[in-house]
Amino acid sequence: xxxxxxxxxxxxxxxxxxxxxxxxxxxxxxxxxxxxxxxxxxxxxxxxxxxxxxxxxxxxxxxxxxxxxxxxxxxxxxxxxxxxxxxxxxxxxxxxxxxxxxxxxxxxxxxxxxxxxxxxxxxxxxxxxxxxxxxxxxxxxxxxxxxxxxxxxxxxxxxxxxxxxxxxxxxxxxxxxxxxxxxxxxxxxxxxxxxxxxxxxxxxxxxxxxxxxxxxxxxxxxxxxxxxxxxxxxxxxxxxxxxxxxxxxxxxxxxxxxxxxxxxxxxxxxxxxxxxxxxxxxxxxxxxxxxxxxxxx
Amino acid sequence: xxxxxxxxxxxxxxxxxxxxxxxxxxxxxxxxxxxxxxxxxxxxxxxxxxxxxxxxxxxxxxxxxxxxxxxxxxxxxxxxxxxxxxxxxxxxxxxxxxxxxxxxxxxxxxxxxxxxxxxxxxxxxxxxxxxxxxxxxxxxxxxxxxxxxxxxxxxxxxxxxxxxxxxxxxxxxxxxxxxxxxxxxxxxxxxxxxxxxxxxxxxxxxxxxxxxxxxxxxxxxxxxxxxxxxxxxxxxxxxxxxxxxxxxxxxxxxxxxxxxxxxxxxxxxxxxxxxxxxxxxxxxxxxxxxxxxxxxxxxxxxxxxxxxxxx
Numbered sequence: 001x002x003x004x005x006x007x008x009x010x011x012x013x014x015x016x017x018x019x020x021x022x023x024x025x026x027x028x029x030x031x032x033x034x035x036x037x038x039x040x041x042x043x044x045x046x047x048x049x050x051x052x053x054x055x056x057x058x059x060x061x062x063x064x065x066x067x068x069x070x071x072x073x074x075x076x077x078x079x080x081x082x083x084x085x086x087x088x089x090x091x092x093x094x095x096x097x098x099x100x101x102x103x104x105x106x107x108x109x110x111x112x113x114x115x116x117x118x119x120x121x122x123x124x125x126x127x128x129x130x131x132x133x134x135x136x137x138x139x140x141x142x143x144x145x146x147x148x149x150x151x152x153x154x155x156x157x158x159x160x161x162x163x164x165x166x167x168x169x170x171x172x173x174x175x176x177x178x179x180x181x182x183x184x185x186x187x188x189x190x191x192x193x194x195x196x197x198x199x200x201x202x203x204x205x206x207x208x209x210x211x212x213x214x215x216x217x218x219x220x221x222x223x224x225x226x227x228x229x230x231x232x233x234x235x236x237x238x239x240x241x242x243x244x245x246x247x248x249x250x251x252x253x254x255x256x257x258x259x260x261x262x263x264x265x266x267x268x269x270x271x272x273x274x275x276x277x278x279x280x281x282x283x284x285x286x287x288x289x290x291x292x293x294x295x296x297x
Numbered sequence: 298x299x300x301x302x303x304x305x306x307x308x309x310x311x312x313x314x315x316x317x318x319x320x321x322x323x324x325x326x327x328x329x330x331x332x333x334x335x336x337x338x339x340x341x342x343x344x345x346x347x348x349x350x351x352x353x354x355x356x357x358x359x360x361x362x363x364x365x366x367x368x369x370x371x372x373x374x375x376x377x378x379x380x381x382x383x384x385x386x387x388x389x390x391x392x393x394x395x396x397x398x399x400x401x402x403x404x405x406x407x408x409x410x411x412x413x414x415x416x417x418x419x420x421x422x423x424x425x426x427x428x429x430x431x432x433x434x435x436x437x438x439x440x441x442x443x444x445x446x447x448x449x450x451x452x453x454x455x456x457x458x459x460x461x462x463x464x465x466x467x468x469x470x471x472x473x474x475x476x477x478x479x480x481x482x483x484x485x486x487x488x489x490x491x492x493x494x495x496x497x498x499x500x501x502x503x504x505x506x507x508x509x510x511x512x513x514x515x516x517x518x519x520x521x522x523x524x525x526x527x528x529x530x531x532x533x534x535x536x537x538x539x540x541x542x543x544x545x546x547x548x549x550x551x552x553x554x555x556x557x558x559x560x561x562x563x564x565x566x567x568x569x570x571x572x573x574x575x576x577x578x579x580x581x582x583x584x585x586x587x588x589x590x591x592x593x594x595x596x597x598x599x600x601x602x603x604x605x606x607x608x
Contacts, residue, residue, distance in 0.1 A: 065487070089483075089487045089488075101532070101535045103535045114477030114490070118473070119472050154535070156535075
């Protein structure tokens with residue numbers, strides 16, 4: 001099995017993401033506070049929690065798109081937002097308009113050089129070794145890596161949600177980022193594809209030394225691969241290994257409600273008693289982005 | 298002066314069906330050379346900006362910008378400057394206003410179109426005010442609405458070329474980030490692309506293109522060069538480079554054929570330009586539809602995906 005990444009890491013090396021006592025407020029409402037998280041290089045960390053617990057908010061804060069209300073954040077050694085060129089970001093559930101007339105491979109290419117001003121020279125050599133040849137090869141590589149070869153040249157608007165998602169992961173990967181922020185990448189996939197994509201993200205994480213912060217609704221497809229998890233609930237967070245965090249005791253403390261964690265014979269975890277269903281039902285109607293507040297009290 | 302009038306003054310043009318001869322006859326007239334030059338310049342600029350307009354689904358904004366020519370022409374008449382300045386002034390200002398108030402994240406599609414529609418109504422109201430303040434009748438109402446391909450001066454050709462060079466050069470510099478922001482604004486913003494500002498700059502460039510195009514095709518026929526070539530090309534291919542090249546090619550064919558036929562006909566050039574553009578668009582859409590039908594007919598129905606079951 002992989003060695004413990006912390007023992008390999010240079011002690012002076014800075015963690016990819018570090019939050020200390022972090023809090024975010026949106027529209028006058030505290031989404032979460034007192035959050036401590038560290039993601040080291042080539043670590044695979046999942047952000048878990050019910051709908052509305054502020055998982056996507058955490059990623060946006062790491063990107064510098066949302067300000068911190070309290071605490072400290074450091075991303076790739078700088079303030080949030082400074083090193084975004086080194087971050088591969090996959091926002092939540094995007095789907096392209098069915099009339100979008102661009103190929104999947106063009107969307108992947110935008111991840112490589114879409115932020116550059118000026119046009120690529122159309123008549124420059126495209127042979128191997130040239131800049132264009134290199135770009136083309138890199139795009140082929142990531143498309144191969146996510147298994148999207150078959151449909152990468154079809155218009156993106158005509159592809160299924162799962163196919164689009166794979167191409168978007170390729171887009172996030174194409175520039176060899178140091179940190180990947182993936183917001184519910186498994187959401188639109190069927191179960192076999194969830195397993196494949198989870199394994200793929202793990203492979204990228206360890207193979208290319210990329211730190212991964214992945215928001216997920218269900219921890220099970222990720223169980224074999226995770227180094228640590230961050231569990232958001234009730235406006236607070238607990239971070240640690242799966243064994244430490246996803247236990248009845250820890251989650252009961254976090255939710256302030258009796259919560260039980262059952263382990264199936266195949267190792268899958270089932271969290272029973274978390275106030276998700278009624279709470280999120282209620283939340284959807286009253287406030288979209290709100291946290292759960294203190295349901296237990 | 299109308300096309301027909303100009304043609305009657307000429308030496309009674311008629312098609313000999315000798316293409317080389319007919320072509321050289323057309324080019325013997327300075328007004329036709331200028332018309333072809335101006336039309337070609339406009340076809341290239343309108344095609345390229347229209348391509349992004351279609352991709353960004355900002356056709357309504359483009360339509361509203363074309364309406365800006367009315368307050369532009371009326372305002373120019375009121376203060377006694379050339380209508381050209383009125384066109385460019387109002388179209389560019391319109392682009393700025395629409396970009397400023399309709400852009401931004403969190404704006405839904407319906408909110409955006411409501412803002413654009415309001416701007417359009419205000420602009421037309423202003424135009425009406427300017428006309429009544431002016432007190433006279435706007436000259437060349439036909440030209441304002443349907444354009445003029447004849448009597449284009451050398452200065453106008455130069456001005457249009459200058460505007461086109463500026464607009465196309467700006468598009469070349471902004472093209473890739475604009476494409477990124479157009480299809481994937483969230484990720485583009487995260488990569489440091491100023492998606493919002495690009496949206497405003499794009500609408501200003503679109504304003505320039507619309508003002509230039511409406512000098513030739515008139516306010517009402519702008520889409521013949523701005524929309525239909527791009528929409529046709531995007532239906533033909535999903536390769537962005539090829540699609541852009543096709544857009545320009547279709548625009549040029551439309552202008553050349555339209556002007557060429559109009560020269561030998563008693564009917565106005567605007568009609569031919571629009572009809573040819575429309576015919577290409579309909580032909581492409583029909584072909585795409587027919588092809589997708591045959592493809593669907595051959596396909597084996599997709600297996601339902603296993604949900605909730607680990608295979």
